[in-house]
Amino acid sequence: MAPVTVKKICCIGAGYVGGPTCAVIALRCPHIQVTIVDLNQARIDAWNSADFAIPIYEPGLVDVVKQARGHNLFFSTDVDRAIQEADLIFVSVNTPTKKSGVGAGFAADLNYVESATRRIAAVATSSKIVVEKSTVPCRTAESMRTILEANSKAGCRFDILSNPEFLAEGTAIQDLFSPDRVLIGSLQTEEGKSACQSLAAVYANWVPKERILTVGLWSSELSKLAANAMLAQRISSINALSAICEATGANIDEVAHAVGRDSRVGPKFLRASVGFGGSCFQKDILNLVYLSESLHLPEVAAYWRQVVTMNEYQKRRFSKTVVDTLFNTITGKNIAVLGFAFKADTGDTRESPAITLVRDFLQERARVTIYDPQVEAAQIWLDLSEAMPNVPLEQIQKQVTLAPTALEASKNSEAVVIATEWNEFREIDWTAIYNTMEKPAFVFDGRMILNADELRKIGFKVTTIGRGERL
Numbered sequence: 406m407a408p409v410t411v412k413k414i415c416c417i418g419a420g421y422v423g424g425p426t427c428a429v430i431a432l433r434c435p436h437i438q439v440t441i442v443d444l445n446q447a448r449i450d451a452w453n454s455a456d457f458a459i460p461i462y463e464p465g466l467v468d469v470v471k472q473a474r475g476h477n478l479f480f481s482t483d484v485d486r487a488i489q490e491a492d493l494i495f496v497s498v499n500t501p502t503k504k505s506g507v508g509a510g511f512a513a514d515l516n517y518v519e520s521a522t523r524r525i526a527a528v529a530t531s532s533k534i535v536v537e538k539s540t541v542p543c544r545t546a547e548s549m550r551t552i553l554e555a556n557s558k559a560g561c562r563f564d565i566l567s568n569p570e571f572l573a574e575g576t577a578i579q580d581l582f583s584p585d586r587v588l589i590g591s592l593q594t595e596e597g598k599s600a601c602q603s604l605a606a607v608y609a610n611w612v613p614k615e616r617i618l619t620v621g622l623w624s625s626e627l628s629k630l631a632a633n634a635m636l637a638q639r640i641s642s643i644n645a646l647s648a649i650c651e652a653t654g655a656n657i658d659e660v661a662h663a664v665g666r667d668s669r670v671g672p673k674f675l676r677a678s679v680g681f682g683g684s685c686f687q688k689d690i691l692n693l694v695y696l697s698e699s700l701h702l703p704e705v706a707a708y709w710r711q712v713v714t715m716n717e718y719q720k721r722r723f724s725k726t727v728v729d730t731l732f733n734t735i736t737g738k739n740i741a742v743l744g745f746a747f748k749a750d751t752g753d754t755r756e757s758p759a760i761t762l763v764r765d766f767l768q769e770r771a772r773v774t775i776y777d778p779q780v781e782a783a784q785i786w787l788d789l790s791e792a793m794p795n796v797p798l799e800q801i802q803k804q805v806t807l808a809p810t811a812l813e814a815s816k817n818s819e820a821v822v823i824a825t826e827w828n829e830f831r832e833i834d835w836t837a838i839y840n841t842m843e844k845p846a847f848v849f850d851g852r853m854i855l856n857a858d859e860l861r862k863i864g865f866k867v868t869t870i871g872r873g874e875r876l
């Protein structure tokens with residue numbers, strides 16, 4: 406069976422993955438028409454806005470959209486039409502952790518994947534290659550196939566591929582232009598392999614062939630969960646060591662450097678921090694824990710669960726350090742929190758450690774002022790309301806102020822807490838900040854981005870993660 410040459414692509418889900426991924430495909434494949442669809446009208450309007458006020462802050466993304474939109478890249482809420490026209494459909498919808506029912510708190514909520522799949526089955530009038538782009542538990546592709554085959558019309562065949570996405574927010578465009586690998590999983594049948602070749606040919610327009618890996622469907626699905634679990638595991642490992650450093654006087658930077666120089670370990674992803682955030686690490690590990698339990702592998706489940714437990718411990722430990730250092734009470738004190746996004750160069754706050762820190766400070770009855778260069782006010786209020794469901798928003802707003810700059814946020818504060826590693830926090834005028842603060846002026850560097858010695862020369866009392874030194 407000869408591979409189909411892909412001419413029209415539909416991407417269901419115009420979020421952090423669907424948007425950048427398919428915008429880059431459109432840019433790199435001018436001969437393919439790409440339509441990104443979503444049920445969320447406001448999101449699609451933003452992608453289509455005349456001034457390119459796109460819904461995601463991601464360095465380089467606006468330039469890609471500017472070059473391709475209106476030529477071979479389109480954004481629409483007309484999901485049915487885009488499905489009907491496409492030869493290949495990416496399903497790139499959200500797969501959050503289930504909040505209720507069986508597996509609540511661990512398993513992935515596949516409701517969005519299922520409804521997108523059912524829509525494809527309901528409206529498709531010709532054969533399609535359906536690509537699972539969302540991160541999903543093993544064997545989801547099989548469920549998708551069952552739904553599609555049970556509902557398809559005569560003459561329509563569906564081939565299902567798994568093509569998980571490995572981009573990281575903040576570097577998404579770079580990651581998509583030059584991926585370490587593109588992974589495509591398919592059934593090992595003649596039809597499956599042929600569909601796999603069709604998708605591989607799309608990526609081959611800009612990705613070197615040796616970086617396009619083709620594997621079985623289940624290996625592909627599990628590899629995505631495994632990659633995130635192993636990345637998060639490195640952070641929990643270095644954070645666990647940071648606690649030992651603080652207790653012994655060792656320096657976590659020196660330890661990470663020494664360990665990372667072993668070429669078998671490697672230097673990347675060994676930055677101790679206040680804890681990892683983001684929409685996927687915790688979700689995907691919990692998913693792996695659930696899978697392990699479902700497979701009656703309790704030791705395996707416990708092993709991976711510990712990565713998340715350690716991350717919770719790290720966040721809690723940091724909040725406690727702030728309270729302990731500020732003379733065991735922060736009640737009524739002003740704390741400036743710099744950064745609210747889960748990492749630099751994104752406006753995304755999903756599972757951001759900053760949310761946990763602010764919640765902890767509010768529970769200690771501190772007053773908190775937050776500054777983040779990208780996160781919108783409405784998002785901060787939403788996140789804090791969700792983190793403190795029993796506290797009315799008006800009450801939260803009595804204790805929390807949002808500031809337009811780091812300097813404004815720091816005014817009259819007792820302590821500045823770095824929660825996100827935004828570059829601008831390295832470059833701001835720390836002497837000016839010191840001059841506006843109450844004395845003694847404390848800095849808590851939850852991202853290890855500041856030069857503690859320089860800050861001490863200004864007069865600050867500095868606490869960083871993973872160093873047992875005195876203030």
Ligand SMILES: NC(=O)C1=CN([C@@H]2O[C@H](COP(=O)(O)OP(=O)(O)OC[C@H]3O[C@@H](n4cnc5c(N)ncnc54)[C@H](O)[C@@H]3O)[C@@H](O)[C@H]2O)C=CC1
Pocket residue numbers: 417418419420421422423442443444445448484497498499500517518520521538539540541570571572573574684685
């Ligand atoms: N955010 C990230 O950096 C990465 C995310 N992933 C995975 O990619 C998937 C998508 O993640 P994000 O893009 O972050 O989610 P997102 O929440 O930003 O976007 C998902 C979009 O899908 C839309 N949607 C849901 N059901 C729909 C339907 N039936 N029809 C049309 N549109 C529908 C939603 O309205 C939403 O705009 C998840 O499975 C995630 O685990 C994978 C790699 C990186």
Ligand SMILES: O=C(O)[C@H]1O[C@H](OP(=O)(O)OP(=O)(O)OC[C@H]2O[C@@H](n3ccc(=O)[nH]c3=O)[C@H](O)[C@@H]2O)[C@H](O)[C@@H](O)[C@@H]1O
Pocket residue numbers: 540570571572573574575633636640673674675676677678679680681682683684685686747748749
């Ligand atoms: O599946 C996903 O969603 C994606 O999850 C992560 O990407 P992302 O969450 O966007 O960002 P990361 O750079 O991995 O950072 C995650 C968190 O870990 C923290 N981190 C990262 C690295 C480090 O050394 N230390 C550390 O604390 C970051 O500050 C951030 O809070 C993975 O890196 C991507 O490969 C994957 O595609």
